[in-house]
Amino acid sequence: MAFAGPAKTQTKVLKFDTEEDVAVALAKYTADLSEKYINEKGSFSVVLSGGTLIDTLRKLVESPYKQSVDWSKWLIFWVDERVVPLDHEDSNYLLASRGFLSKVRYLFLPATFTPSTTRNLRKVQQTDYEDRLKDLVSRKILPISNISGFPKFDLMLLGMGPDGHVASLFPSRHHRYEKERWVTFITDSPKPPPPRITFTFPVINSASEIAMVITGADLAGTTKIALGNGQIPGSTPLPCTEVSAEGELTWFLDKDAASKL
Numbered sequence: 001m002a003f004a005g006p007a008k009t010q011t012k013v014l015k016f017d018t019e020e021d022v023a024v025a026l027a028k029y030t031a032d033l034s035e036k037y038i039n040e041k042g043s044f045s046v047v048l049s050g051g052t053l054i055d056t057l058r059k060l061v062e063s064p065y066k067q068s069v070d071w072s073k074w075l076i077f078w079v080d081e082r083v084v085p086l087d088h089e090d091s092n093y094l095l096a097s098r099g100f101l102s103k104v105r106y107l108f109l110p111a112t113f114t115p116s117t118t119r120n121l122r123k124v125q126q127t128d129y130e131d132r133l134k135d136l137v138s139r140k141i142l143p144i145s146n147i148s149g150f151p152k153f154d155l156m157l158l159g160m161g162p163d164g165h166v167a168s169l170f171p172s173r174h175h176r177y178e179k180e181r182w183v184t185f186i187t188d189s190p191k192p193p194p195p196r197i198t199f200t201f202p203v204i205n206s207a208s209e210i211a212m213v214i215t216g217a218d219l220a221g222t223t224k225i226a227l228g229n230g231q232i233p234g235s236t237p238l239p240c241t242e243v244s245a246e247g248e249l250t251w252f253l254d255k256d257a258a259s260k261l
C-alpha cells in the first residue's frame with residue numbers, strides 16, 4: 001500500500017533542565033512503554049538510531065530498570081546503519097552494543113544483517129534488511145500497520161542533526177521522499193560515513209510511539225524551526241518535520257536545545 005503522507009499525530013514537547021534529566025526521563029518513558037506493550041502484546045519492538053541517543057539511553061541499563069525491564073521480550077532494530085563492518089568504529093551496531101546491548105541479557109536482534117563482501121554492497125544490505133523484516137512479518141513477529149500497510153514498530157528512538165535530518169534521511173537527498181520501499185540506501189550521506197542504509201518515512205511514521213531526543217545548544221536553532229513552521233524561508237521543509245507517529249510523538253529537550261523556543 002502506498003503511503004499517503006504524515007498522519008495526524010499527537011505531539012508532546014517535554015523540556016528538562018539538563019541532559020542528565022533528559023536521560024532519567026527517557027529511561028522511565030522507555031521502561032513504562034516496555035511494560036505496557038509487553039502486557040498488551042507479549043513483546044516490545046524498539047528501533048534505535050546512532051549518534052548521542054545511545055549515551056542518552058544510559059539510565060535504562062542502570063538500576064532499577066536494568067533489573068525490572070523484561071529484556072527477554074525486547075526486539076531490537078536500527079533505524080539506520082552505516083555500511084561498514086559491524087565491528088567498525090562507525091557502526092551504529094557497535095555503538096549500541098558497547099553502550100547498551102552488552103549491559104543487558106536476553107535481547108533478541110531479529111534483523112541484524114551481516115555485512116556483505118559482494119560487489120554491490122549497499123544494494124545487498126538494503127535488500128537484506130528489508131527481506132529480513134518481510135520474513136519477520138510473514139512469521140507474525142512484526143505486525144503491519146492497518147493504516148499505512150508498512151511494518152509497525154512499538155517505539156522509535158530518534159536523534160536529529162543540525163540540518164534537520166533524522167535516520168539517514170537528509171534535507172538535500174531524494175531518499176526522504178521514498179514512499180514505497182521499507183529500507184533505502186544512500187551512497188553520499190552529507191554526514192560521514194557516506195554509505196548508509198535507512199528506514200524510509202513510511203516505516204518511521206507507522207511506529208506506535210516515537211521519541212525525538214534532542215540535547216545541546218547546537219540543535220537549538222533547528223529545534224525552533226522544527227517545532228515552529230518547519231521551514232527555513234526559501235528552502236524545503238526539514239525532514240524532522242515529516243516525523244509523525246500512529247500513537248504519540250514525544251520530544252525530549254534539554255534547556256540548551258529548547259533555548260530558542
Ligand SMILES: O=C(O)[C@H](O)[C@@H](O)[C@H](O)[C@H](O)COP(=O)(O)O
Nearest residue numbers: 049050051052159160161166167
Ligand atoms: O547514524 C546516524 O548518524 C543517526 O542515526 C543519525 O540520524 C543521528 O541520530 C543524528 O545524526 C543525530 O546524531 P547526534 O545525536 O550524534 O547529533
